[in-house]
Amino acid sequence: MTDATPSTPFHSLDAYIALPRVDGVALSPDGERVVLTVASLSSDRTRYERALWEVPAQGGGTPRRLTRSAKGESGVAFTASGDALFVSGRPDADADGEDESAQLWLLPAPGGEARPITRLAGGVSGVAATALASDTVVIAADLLPSSGSFEDDAAARAERKKRKVQAILHESYPVRYWDHDLGPAEPHLLALDLDALVDALPDRSPEAADAGVAPDSADATPTPYPAHLPRPRDLTPTPGRTADTAGQALTPDGRTLIAAVRLPRRGLARYELVAIDVATGERRTVHGEEGVQYEFPTISHDGTRMAYLRVPVSTPAGPSDHELWVSDLDGANPRRIAADWDHWPAEFLFAPDGESLIVSADHDGRGPVFRAPLDGGPVVRLVDDHFAYASLSVDARTGDVIALRSSWQSPPHPVRIDARTGDVTELATPAAPPAPVGDMVEVETTAEDGARVRGWLLTPEGASAESPAPLLLWIHGGPLNSWNAWSWRWAPQLAVAHGYAVLLPDPALSTGYGLEFIARGWNSWGQKPYTDLLAITDAVEQRPEIDETRTAAMGGSFGGYMANWVAGHTDRFRATVSHASLWALDQFGGTTDNSAYWMSIFDEKGLAENSPHHAIDDIVTPMLVIHGDRDYRVPIGESLRLWSELNARHAEDDGSTVHRFLYFPDENHWVLKPQHAIVWYETVFAFLDQHVLGEEWARPANIG
Secondary structure (H helix, E strand, O other), X not given: OOOOOOOOHHHOHHHHHOOOEEEEEEEOXXXXXXXXXXXXXXXXXOOEEEEEXXXXXXXXXXXXXXXXXXXXXEEEEEOOOXXXXXXXXXXXXXXXXXXXXXEEEEEXXXXXXXEEOOOOOOOOOEEEEEOOOOOEEEEEEEEOOOOOOHHHHHHHHHHHHHOOOOOOOOOOOOOEEOOEEOOOOEEEEEEEEHHHXXXXXXXXXXXXXXXXXXXOOOOOOOOOOOXXXXXXXXXXXXXXXXOOOOOEEEOOOOOEEEEEEEEOOOOXXXXXXXXXXXXXXXXXXXXXXXXXXXEEEEEOOOOOEEEEXXXXXXXXXXXXXXXXXXXXXXXXXXXXXXXXXXXXXXXXXXXXXXOEEEEEEOEOOEEOEEEEEOOOOOOEEOOOOOOEEEEEEEOOOOOOEEEEEEEOOEEEEEEEEOOOOOOEEEOOOOOOOOOOOOEEEEEEEEOOOOOEEEEEEEXXXXXXXXXXXXXXXXXXXXXXXXXXXXXXXOOHHHHHHOXXXXXXXXXXXXXXXXHHHHHOOXXXXXXXXXXXXXXXXXXXXXXXXXXXXXXXXXXXXXXXXXXXXXXXXXXXXXXXXXXXXXXXXXXXXXXXXXXXXXXXXXXXXXXXXXXXXXXXXXXXXXXXXXXXXXXXXXXXXXXXXXXXXXXXXXXXXXXXXXXXXXXXXXXXXXXXXXXXXXXXXXXXXXXXXXXXXXXXXXXXXXXX
């Protein structure tokens, strides 16, 4: 189905993975500069390398590259004086040995070389918070629970490495997260005073050398933390998993950290807001209550107020709302704002005058930016287009918003939103979005219960009544999600370039349509979400440019669950692709990385009635099953059981089968390595072409 000569990057998987991509944006305190984190394909085409680029915040100009290192940079933030902070595993010329741990680096605003400002044995996870009027920074870093100091931590890590010990003793839940094991180190929040940063030559005196750890001496003195670097202060000693926060923010003067800390408890974790004195580490609870999550604090520019999410815990009876609240910094005078605005805020920041919040939220298949007044006035939409906006920053001088903007026809690119008019100005970028292929239109239908169900339909060039395109129903993950923003991993443009029309629907459980729309599918994933998908597919198949006789369904995560459900409940599709899918819900609940949440949103009846594995005998559609072994959110056991049962029920006597299982031993929930992404798409398209288009099966390259 592909052109003989690729005409766009979407017609060639090799060209597609080579597209540079913007995955971070940060605005300088003076509002003049924007620093972009740009990922580009490595020379061996097996990974992405990230570098920092600077562009003018007002628009125009030419992108200027700021960093170059083999290890790359990420997690950009600014100090109050305009220096750029980032995390990188690049070599530290002053450090001994070959330490590859990522550290915090500082790039001076006036220019010059970047310099490391931490040397922690376990490295730095990221910049947790910076202050508007102080060069105090809070970083996230992991320390071993037995360590009483940074020196002890370095010595303990060296001993584990020397003895090749990788065992982890867990004393609490959870033990995994998405694609990595938790422990043995615990997350900490550490404060740094950058005004203590001095220029000094490393100490190479004999006395300093003698102070190091002797390789075979049990009582040797640990190597001291470098005196020329600001020594971090631990704001969360003996944290357990409490510093796995749901957000944190520093007051402008850098004296107080407001953090949404995770409380240790049996079952579902609870988050509460605490105020931590940065100088002393003293803390007190600001907001907290049983059965409620307090998350994502942000602080006003004058340091007097905070905004946060208050989220009552959902139960099998129904989803809870995500409430936007504001209070004084000490917790006094809490009040909900935008109570009648039926949206779930994704990001929110104070406007410079402190009288409103700038908020992004899913809305009707888009992700606009809104202004939410604190005085109870109506929420106002600032932009009116088909895009989704993320990574918001607010210019403290003008109130304008810097963000990354994307849609299913345009990858993320930096823009500036005029706070008064809503006009959007595209900023310069070294990763300009490529031209899209085909067309994108909005489609909708009415479900059996009268609900409006909508989505996006992408069609290839030339699709018409005379030459209708085969249809690919692509079901989103989540399920609390919406098809409104670009994904480099799930790229329907590739399918369009391959000749398929792609339907991206938002069925029940999707966000951006109000709480009632989510509730339609709550505790019953196989009911309204399924009938919504079939209803909008029915509507789209009536369009003249769609060939209703050649269709397939696919999805990942919840979309994979729904692909499994579709396969067991209808034979209308010629093929089904099920990526990282849930198959047996009772099995899944105890093996996922966050079982407490899972068990809180389903009851036994919901689990039993909505588990796809009960319909194994009814599957007649060829299935392509895909999974990565490093997926801890949806463990590999789901697809292993699905594959086992498909073969037990439906394989031929000689063991042959129409089904396929694509397995990635070293990949996670998404399958992210560039060459593995190529294998993923080649296998998916070969499977679809065989069963939807009637072509011969063509075994993809590089899979043995």
